[in-house]
Amino acid sequence: MIIELSLFAILLFLAFFTRKQWHHQLPPSPMALPIIGHLHLLGPLIHHSFRDISSRYGPLIYLRLGSVSVVVASTPELAKELLKTHELTFSSRKHSIAIDRLTYNSSFAFASYGPYWKFIKKISTFELLGNRMLNQFLPIRKQELHHFLGVFYSKSKVGESVNITQELIKLSNNIISQMMLSMRSSDTNGESEIARTVVREVTQIFGEFNVSDFIWFCKNIDFQGFRKRIEDIYNKYDGLLEKLITSREQLRKKNRSNEVVHEAKDFLDIMLDVMEDKNAEIRLTRNHIKALFLDFFTAATDTTAITIEWALAELINQPKVLEIAREEINKVVGNGRIAQESDNPNLPYIQAILKETFRLHPPIPMVARKSIQDCKINGYTIPANTLLFVNMWSIGRDPKYWKNPSLFQPERFLKSNIEDDLSSSIDIRGQHFQFLPFGTGRRSCPGISLAMQSLPTTLAAMIQCFDWKVVNPPGVELNIGDHHHVLDMTERPGLTAPRIHDLVCIPVPRLPSDVLDPVCAN
Incomplete structure (x- = not known):
C-alpha cells in the first residue's frame, strides 16, 4: 500500500512538474491527471466539452488526451490565424485506428x-x-x-x-x-x-x-x-x-x-x-x-x-x-x-x-487539423504533431x-x-x-x-x-x-x-x- 501511494505521489509530481515546465510556452490548460491527462474532462459530445473548458481557461487551450497533444481554438480571430496565416503548418489531418483501416x-x-x-x-x-x-x-x-x-x-x-x-x-x-x-x-x-x-x-x-x-x-x-x-x-x-x-x-x-x-x-x-x-x-x-x-x-x-x-x-x-x-x-x-x-x-x-x-x-461541429511543425500563436508554442480543433459549434x-x-x-x-x-x-x-x-x-x-x-x-x-x-x-x-x-x-x-x-x-x-x-x- 505504501509503495502504491509513493508511486502515485511521484506520478502527480511529474505531471505537475511537466505542466510547470511548459506553462510559459503552451496555451492555458487544466490540471492533468497521470496517464489519462484530460480525458476525464470530456463527455460524449466533445465539442460541448471543449466549449465548457474554453469558457474557464480561454479561447486557446492545450489539452493532453492520454499521450496525444491537443489545442482547441474558439474564436474567429484564432481560426483565421491557425487556418489561414499558418495554413501549411496545420495542413495535415488526424488519424486513428478506425480511419486508417476503413x-x-x-x-x-x-x-x-x-x-x-x-x-x-x-x-x-x-x-x-x-x-x-x-x-x-x-x-x-x-x-x-x-x-x-x-x-x-x-x-x-x-x-x-x-x-x-x-x-x-x-x-x-x-x-x-x-x-x-x-x-x-x-x-x-x-x-x-x-x-x-x-x-x-x-x-x-x-x-x-x-x-x-x-x-x-x-x-x-x-x-x-x-x-x-x-x-x-x-x-x-x-x-x-x-x-x-x-x-x-x-x-x-x-x-x-x-x-x-x-x-x-x-x-x-x-x-x-x-x-x-x-x-x-x-x-x-x-x-x-x-x-x-x-x-x-x-x-x-x-x-x-x-x-x-x-x-x-x-x-x-x-x-x-x-x-x-x-x-x-x-x-x-x-x-x-x-x-x-x-x-x-x-x-x-x-x-x-x-x-x-x-x-x-x-x-461537422469542429474543423480538425494536425500540425506538421512547431509554431507560435499569440506568444504560445504549439508543438509539431499536435491535433488542432477549431470549435465552430462554439463560435456559432x-x-x-x-x-x-x-x-x-x-x-x-x-x-x-x-x-x-x-x-x-x-x-x-x-x-x-x-462561419466555416x-x-x-x-x-x-x-x-x-x-x-x-x-x-x-x-x-x-x-x-x-x-x-x-x-x-x-x-x-x-x-x-x-x-x-x-x-x-x-x-x-x-x-x-x-x-x-x-x-x-x-x-x-x-x-x-x-x-x-x-x-x-x-x-
Whole structure:
C-alpha cells in the first residue's frame, strides 16, 4: 500500500512538474491527471466539452488526451490565424485506428498535404465535382427529388408516418450513387441498406473515443471492442465495393471488345481511367478508389441529410419562420409546379435558413487539423504533431460574434437586415472565420457547389409540398423553452452531429393533386 501511494505521489509530481515546465510556452490548460491527462474532462459530445473548458481557461487551450497533444481554438480571430496565416503548418489531418483501416490508408479527406492529396483535389474540383459533371447529373437530381417527394405523397394518402431521417439519407445516397456508379442505391439488389448503414456507422465510429488511439501502451489492447466493430464495417463495405468495381471493369472490357463508346462518364469510370493511365501524375490502386468512394459517400450522404433534417426541425419548432419561407416560395414558384434548382437564386430566405442551420447545427461541429511543425500563436508554442480543433459549434453560439446566438433567426443573413449588416454579408466559402460550414483554404470541402445546388431545392420542395405532423418517440420528454417547440434538439455523438432521435412525421399535402400525382408516379 505504501509503495502504491509513493508511486502515485511521484506520478502527480511529474505531471505537475511537466505542466510547470511548459506553462510559459503552451496555451492555458487544466490540471492533468497521470496517464489519462484530460480525458476525464470530456463527455460524449466533445465539442460541448471543449466549449465548457474554453469558457474557464480561454479561447486557446492545450489539452493532453492520454499521450496525444491537443489545442482547441474558439474564436474567429484564432481560426483565421491557425487556418489561414499558418495554413501549411496545420495542413495535415488526424488519424486513428478506425480511419486508417476503413480508408485503406488512402483517404483523400485524411491524407497529408502532398502530391497525392493535390492530385485528388484537382480531379475532385475539375472532374468529379466540376460544372460539367454537376450539369450532367442535374436531371438525375431532379428525378431523385421527385421520387423522394413521391414517398411522402404516397404515405400522406393513407395518413401514415414517415421516417424523414431515413428518407433523407436514402435521397442523398441515391444522388451520390447515381453520380458515382450511374445507379440508384436501391438498384443494388438489397445492398442499398448495407451502403446506408455503413455511412452512418463510419461517421459515428470516426467520431467516437477509442482509448487505444490516445494511450500509447493501450495501442494493441481492444478494451472497447472497437477493432471488431471496425472489421465488421470494413468487411461489409469492402465486399460491396469490390463487387461493384469488378462488375464495372468487366463491362468496360466488354464494351471495348465490342467497340462501344460511352461519352457520359460517372465517378467510377473517371477513377478507373486514371488507374489505367500509365502516364498519370499519381498511379491509383483499387484501394485508392475504394477509399475515395468512402470519402464521397460519407461526406455527401450524412452531412447533407443532417443539414436538411436540422433545418426542417427548426422550422417545425418555429412556425413563424416556416410561414415566411412558404410566402417566399409561393411568390417565386407558385403552387402549379415544384421548386427546382433554377429557383435557388430567387429564394434568399431559404438560403438564409440554411446558413442559420449551419451556424447553430454545423453537421461537422469542429474543423480538425494536425500540425506538421512547431509554431507560435499569440506568444504560445504549439508543438509539431499536435491535433488542432477549431470549435465552430462554439463560435456559432458565441454572443461576442452573433446577436441573440441561441435563437434561430435566418433574417440575420439577409441583405435587408440593417441591424446586423456584418452577418448579412457573410458567405459560406470560408472567407469569414466565424462561419466555416465547408471549412476554409486548401482543405475546404470540394463538394460545396453540389451541396448548395441540392440543399436549397430539397428544403424548399419539402416545405412547399407538405405540412409535417410530428410523431415523437415514445417516452421522449422535451426540454421546451416555449410552447412552439415540439421536437427534441439534442445531438448524437460522433464525427458528425445529427439529432439524437430520428425525425418521424405524418406528411399532409399542400399542393393540388394534379401537381403531386405525377411526382408520385416517379
